[in-house]
Amino acid sequence: MVSERIPQKFGFDAVRDIQVLSPIYRGPAGVIALNERLQEKLNPPANNKLERKLYGTIFRLGDKVMQTQNNYDKDVYNGDIGFVTSIDVVEQTILVDFDGRLATYDWSDADQLTLAYVVSIHKAQGSEFPVVVMPIVTQHYTMLQRNLLYTAITRARKLCVLTGSPRAISMAVRNNKVAQSFHGIGVAIDKYRYED
Numbered sequence: 001m002v003s004e005r006i007p008q009k010f011g012f013d014a015v016r017d018i019q020v021l022s023p024i025y026r027g028p029a030g031v032i033a034l035n036e037r038l039q040e041k042l043n044p045p046a047n048n049k050l051e052r053k054l055y056g057t058i059f060r061l062g063d064k065v066m067q068t069q070n071n072y073d074k075d076v077y078n079g080d081i082g083f084v085t086s087i088d089v090v091e092q093t094i095l096v097d098f099d100g101r102l103a104t105y106d107w108s109d110a111d112q113l114t115l116a117y118v119v120s121i122h123k124a125q126g127s128e129f130p131v132v133v134m135p136i137v138t139q140h141y142t143m144l145q146r147n148l149l150y151t152a153i154t155r156a157r158k159l160c161v162l163t164g165s166p167r168a169i170s171m172a173v174r175n176n177k178v179a180q181s182f183h184g185i186g187v188a189i190d191k192y193r194y195e196d
Contacts, residue, residue, distance in 0.1 A: 038117035066116035
């Protein structure tokens with residue numbers, strides 16, 4: 001869905017335009033597992049591509065990353081998304097471009113960064129993206145709530161794709177007293193099995 005179908009059909013960039021949002025961190029459709037799968041698909045290792053494993057995460061040149069806490073010294077804040085533009089193995093630093101603001105991280109500071117091909121719906125609050133893809137499966141049952149689904153859908157400026165189980169979508173829609181309309185956004189429900 002992210003690496004092929006949406007870019008081919010609608011012309012969006014798989015990394016810069018599409019943001020995957022998941023309601024949970026763990027499990028096969030959670031933030032952690034999907035980040036690893038999408039990193040391998042969208043920014044695979046190559047002979048000449050620098051990478052470094054820090055705090056259990058492989059950071060690779062070109063990776064999409066998110067700042068996980070406010071850092072006033074670097075002028076980057078919790079939820080800011082950027083791209084790894086340099087990895088210096090001599091200086092032991094990572095350079096990240098946050099929409100024109102460059103921030104240098106010593107390897108000891110890399111615990112402030114996480115992969116951002118997929119982020120939690122909670123972390124995405126207040127942000128907007130051209131395209132949002134949300135895996136929604138019954139294993140997310142504790143988080144299947146209408147207001148969470150609404151939050152995810154309204155992060156999309158142009159297109160939102162819900163992929164997974166129609167039953168899970170139905171569970172989320174019915175699980176809340178808050179009723180909101182999904183105005184101005186193309187929403188597609190993908191009945192196929194979950195794909196990258």
